[in-house]
Amino acid sequence: xxxxxxxxxxxxxxxxxxxxxxxxxxxxxxxxxxxxxxxxxxxxxxxxxxxxxxxxxxxxxxxxxxxxxxxxxxxxxxxxxxxxxxxxxxxxxxxxxxxxxxxxxxxxxxxxxxxxxxxxxxxxxxxxxxx
Amino acid sequence: xxxxxxxxxxxxxxxxxxxxxxxxxxxxxxxxxxxxxxxxxxxxxxxxxxxxxxxxxxxxxxxxxxxxxxxxxxxxxxxxxxxxxxxxxxxxxxxxxxxxxxxxxxxxxxxxxxxxxxxxxxxxxxxxxxxxxxxxxxxxxxxxxxxxxxxxxxxxxxxxxxxxxxxxxxxxxxxxxxxxxxxxxxxxxxxxxxxxxxxxxxxxxxxxxxxxxxxxxxxxxxxxxxxxxxxxxxxxxxxxxxxxxxxxxxxxxxxxxxxxxxxxxxxxxxxxxxxxxxxxxxxxxxxxxxxxxxxxxxxxxxxxxxxxxxxxxxxxxxxxxxxxxxxxxxxxxxxxxxxxxxxxxxxxxxxxxxxxxxxxxx
Numbered sequence: 001x002x003x004x005x006x007x008x009x010x011x012x013x014x015x016x017x018x019x020x021x022x023x024x025x026x027x028x029x030x031x032x033x034x035x036x037x038x039x040x041x042x043x044x045x046x047x048x049x050x051x052x053x054x055x056x057x058x059x060x061x062x063x064x065x066x067x068x069x070x071x072x073x074x075x076x077x078x079x080x081x082x083x084x085x086x087x088x089x090x091x092x093x094x095x096x097x098x099x100x101x102x103x104x105x106x107x108x109x110x111x112x113x114x115x116x117x118x119x120x121x122x123x124x125x126x127x128x129x130x131x
Numbered sequence: 132x133x134x135x136x137x138x139x140x141x142x143x144x145x146x147x148x149x150x151x152x153x154x155x156x157x158x159x160x161x162x163x164x165x166x167x168x169x170x171x172x173x174x175x176x177x178x179x180x181x182x183x184x185x186x187x188x189x190x191x192x193x194x195x196x197x198x199x200x201x202x203x204x205x206x207x208x209x210x211x212x213x214x215x216x217x218x219x220x221x222x223x224x225x226x227x228x229x230x231x232x233x234x235x236x237x238x239x240x241x242x243x244x245x246x247x248x249x250x251x252x253x254x255x256x257x258x259x260x261x262x263x264x265x266x267x268x269x270x271x272x273x274x275x276x277x278x279x280x281x282x283x284x285x286x287x288x289x290x291x292x293x294x295x296x297x298x299x300x301x302x303x304x305x306x307x308x309x310x311x312x313x314x315x316x317x318x319x320x321x322x323x324x325x326x327x328x329x330x331x332x333x334x335x336x337x338x339x340x341x342x343x344x345x346x347x348x349x350x351x352x353x354x355x356x357x358x359x360x361x362x363x364x365x366x367x368x369x370x371x372x373x374x375x376x377x378x379x380x381x382x383x384x385x386x387x388x389x390x391x392x393x394x395x396x397x398x399x400x401x402x403x404x405x406x407x408x409x410x411x412x413x414x415x416x417x418x419x420x421x422x423x424x425x426x427x428x429x430x431x432x433x434x435x436x437x438x439x440x441x442x443x444x445x446x447x448x449x450x451x452x453x454x455x456x457x458x459x460x461x462x463x464x465x466x467x468x469x470x471x472x473x474x475x476x477x478x479x480x481x482x483x484x485x486x487x488x489x490x491x492x493x
Binding site: 038042044060064065089 | 357
């Protein structure tokens with residue numbers, strides 16, 4: 001299966017992505033993460049209003065075979081949560097960059113994004129992990 | 132994500148799994164497929180039609196020696212007296228403390244030969260143990276030399292039959308035969324680790340590769356270790372090294388049905404089992420049913436009224452039942468069916484009910 005990584009997104013080495021729109025960031029996990037996890041059965045996310053601290057765990061995604069922490073790619077306040085996904089976490093596999101986003105966050109420090117990976121850097125990283 | 136080391140062994144079917152785009156993992160020193168199309172889909176195939184697993188990594192011994200079953204009887208708590216050639220028995224090797232050295236199947240082949248299929252991780256340990264405690268016995272280790280395939284599911288027998296000369300429908304559960312697979316000699320046993328009907332087939336590597344391809348062409352779904360784990364857990368079959376080990380006795384592990392104290396006057400570890408039978412065990416392996424979708428995984432604490440009383444040994448979200456299930460080792464006083472306990476999952480407590488094992492029965 002060939003996995004896609006949209007060019008307009010930023011990525012982390014822990015396999016989250018960030019889509020920035022003004023000072024609102026949409027956060028999700030990458031197609032690579034979804035593929036590695038396999039059948040996803042459980043998702044735990046913070047509440048609207050909660051603060052994210054970059055690099056800290058903000059939730060969990062669990063598949064039949066593994067449980068992985070979600071790491072905040074940037075700091076900010078949660079302004080929206082993809083609640084339907086909590087009831088049907090298996091839908092993460094269908095459209096991780098579209099309907100299956102996780103959180104929308106009000107970014108508190110835009111400079112943090114300078115450290116995020118570009119699509120090319122992220123692809124180089126996951127191709128290394130696959131090999 | 133797991134990393135691989137160079138030293139991992141590969142089965143004769145390794146490149147066929149790669150060709151099927153299997154995701155590989157390191158398991159007991161082997162590089163094995165963990166999943167092909169997805170654990171849930173593979174699991175359902177075995178429950179509803181037929182799946183095939185490469186289990187060539189498992190240990191395979193041929194034991195030859197006079198009155199071999201009588202000799203083995205000194206090492207296991209299960210009565211082997213009625214074990215006829217052509218039949219098999221699941222049992223355990225015990226240490227002097229009554230702890231389980233390994234769990235495995237004995238395939239009786241006659242008065243002077245018995246075949247054993249043992250866990251991959253314990254192959255060397257078992258070999259050493261057997262040679263130290265048996266006398267005048269020759270042990271041939273076929274572990275690296277044979278392909279072993281498990282064909283499991285309601286359609287397993289009819290699918291495998293296409294490639295086998297002998298009539299498989301005549302073979303009883305736990306029966307086995309030496310026959311012909313794709314025209315070549317093969318060992319076939321009506322045993323498995325999924326809770327479904329099916330066969331385990333041992334053949335030469337090249338025949339194994341051909342059988343794998345033939346079974347897939349015939350509609351069998353290739354399955355990995357992930358589905359093997361969810362299937363065996365629904366059937367509440369213990370996994371060595373996780374649910375049972377050298378410190379667990381069969382009475383503590385819910386394997387009391389393997390212990391025939393009245394019929395077997397002498398075996399290693401017997402004193403401990405007699406004592407436990409008399410006094411009762413202090414801890415027991417139980418089945419737990421949880422609510423929600425949280426999976427209780429190996430080593431998660433089990434609590435009662437906030438106090439730790441045991442640990443999860445294995446857990447999964449049961450694909451067949453739709454709720455989380457687990458095996459746990461807990462204080463025997465709190466092991467009764469219907470008892471409400473709690474499981475701590477990432478810092479939070481969730482209710483869990485002690486339920487009858489197996490969770491799923493065909």
